[in-house]
Amino acid sequence: MKEKELRRSLAVLPIGTVMKLTDLTARQIRYYEAQQLIQPERNEGNRRMYSLNDIDRLLEIRDYLAEGVNIAGIKAIYEQQASAAQAKQENQEHPLTDDDVRRIMQDEFLRQGRLGQTRPGIQQRPL
Amino acid sequence: MKEKELRRSLAVLPIGTVMKLTDLTARQIRYYEAQQLIQPERNEGNRRMYSLNDIDRLLEIRDYLAEGVNIAGIKAIYEQQASAAQAKQENQEHPLTDDDVRRIMQDEFLRQGRLGQTRPGIQQRPL
DNA sequence: GACTGATGTCATATTTTCTAACATTTGTTA
DNA sequence: TAACAAATGTTAGAAAATATGACATCAGTC
Numbered sequence: 001m002k003e004k005e006l007r008r009s010l011a012v013l014p015i016g017t018v019m020k021l022t023d024l025t026a027r028q029i030r031y032y033e034a035q036q037l038i039q040p041e042r043n044e045g046n047r048r049m050y051s052l053n054d055i056d057r058l059l060e061i062r063d064y065l066a067e068g069v070n071i072a073g074i075k076a077i078y079e080q081q082a083s084a085a086q087a088k089q090e091n092q093e094h095p096l097t098d099d100d101v102r103r104i105m106q107d108e109f110l111r112q113g114r115l116g117q118t119r120p121g122i123q124q125r126p127l
Numbered sequence: 128m129k130e131k132e133l134r135r136s137l138a139v140l141p142i143g144t145v146m147k148l149t150d151l152t153a154r155q156i157r158y159y160e161a162q163q164l165i166q167p168e169r170n171e172g173n174r175r176m177y178s179l180n181d182i183d184r185l186l187e188i189r190d191y192l193a194e195g196v197n198i199a200g201i202k203a204i205y206e207q208q209a210s211a212a213q214a215k216q217e218n219q220e221h222p223l224t225d226d227d228v229r230r231i232m233q234d235e236f237l238r239q240g241r242l243g244q245t246r247p248g249i250q251q252r253p254l
Numbered sequence: 255g256a257c258t259g260a261t262g263t264c265a266t267a268t269t270t271t272c273t274a275a276c277a278t279t280t281g282t283t284a
Numbered sequence: 285t286a287a288c289a290a291a292t293g294t295t296a297g298a299a300a301a302t303a304t305g306a307c308a309t310c311a312g313t314c
Contacts, residue, residue, distance in 0.1 A: 012144045014270095016170070016301065021139065026302080027261060043143070045269045047302055070259075141301090143270065153271080154292060172300045174271060197290075 011041035011049035018050045022058045029058065035071050037061055037078065138168040138176035145177045149185045156185065162198050164188055164205065 015026055022029070032038055033048075038057055040048040050058075064074045142153055149156070159165055160175075165184055167175040191201045 012148065013139055014141055014144075014301075015303095017139045017141075017176075025261075027263085030303090031260070043269095045302090047269070049144075065260090072259095141270080142272095152292075154294085157272090158291070170300095172271090174300070192291090199290095 008052045011051045011054075013050040013052075013055070015048050015050070018055060018058065021055050022062060024058060024062060032058070032061055032071070035075065037071065037074055135179045138178045138181075140177040140179075140182070142175050142177070145182060145185065148182055149189060151185060151189060159185070159188055159198070162202065164198065164201055 013021075015029060018024070018029060019026060029038075030048075033040060038050075038054055038061075040050045040054055043049050061074055064077075065071075069077075140148075142156060145151070145156060146153060156165075157175075160167060165177075165181055165188075167177045167181055170176050188201055191204075192198075196204075
């Protein structure tokens with residue numbers, strides 16, 4: 001599946017194509033980028049280039065918005081997914097080092113200090 | 128597999144992307160089109176738009192040329208493939224009518240008259 | 255009623271692509 | 285060898301697509 005993943009993440013589509021495939025306006029697409037929901041690449045001439053994965057994500061965003069989820073909410077969902085995925089990967093590739101543990105605990109403390117509670121998306125793996 | 132075919136034939140890529148994916152110049156890509164080796168679509172603004180199938184074909188063309196096959200040869204190959212595919216489809220969808228038989232026989236005669244022999248690609252199905 | 259989030263619209267600049275013409279290169283043929 | 289054709293390069297000028305930034309709108313919230 002490595003090959004397919006690579007293809008799906010190749011930035012090959014200009015914004016005009018993305019508009020048609022997603023039924024979003026250029027304004028919307030750029031706004032979602034400004035809100036950090038997507039990070040399209042740029043070509044040598046500074047034009048945004050999108051991958052099939054970007055298309056999927058934009059369709060998702062569109063659906064979330066239609067459901068009434070606001071952009072902050074969507075962002076939170078993606079951040080949660082990202083941290084979960086990262087945790088999974090770290091877990092698979094190498095067992096946690098002492099440094100990892102220290103860093104994770106520090107992160108948790110900082111988060112609690114700021115928000116008053118742990119968010120559901122943060123993976124609380126048993127150490 | 129219908130869905131995948133559709134996706135692969137969607138014209139979504141501008142020529143700049145195609146250049147990168149195929150390592151061909153715009154000049155070459157347009158020339159092959161002029162020689163009728165590919166038929167990209169055009170968007171509303173008259174810009175050429177290519178599908179993944181177009182990419183595959185361009186890579187094939189590149190390989191044929193590298194092997195020493197000239198454009199006329201490549202064209203012959205594709206025409207042969209097209210007629211074979213068409214014959215197959217016609218064969219599946221409806222058995223040959225008398226008219227089909229007459230037309231096919233006439234085609235064969237014409238070809239022999241011009242070339243002196245039947246080309247290997249022409250499907251000689253038993254009637 | 256003021257504010258904010260999401261989007262529309264417009265102006266201006268830059269990049270990309272188009273067509274058409276002429277140039278170059280290489281292999282073939284009279 | 286000169287001439288020719290096939291494939292590609294290069295250039296010019298026009299049109300289309302995209303970028304950014306500003307201001308406008310509109311709906312929902314405090």
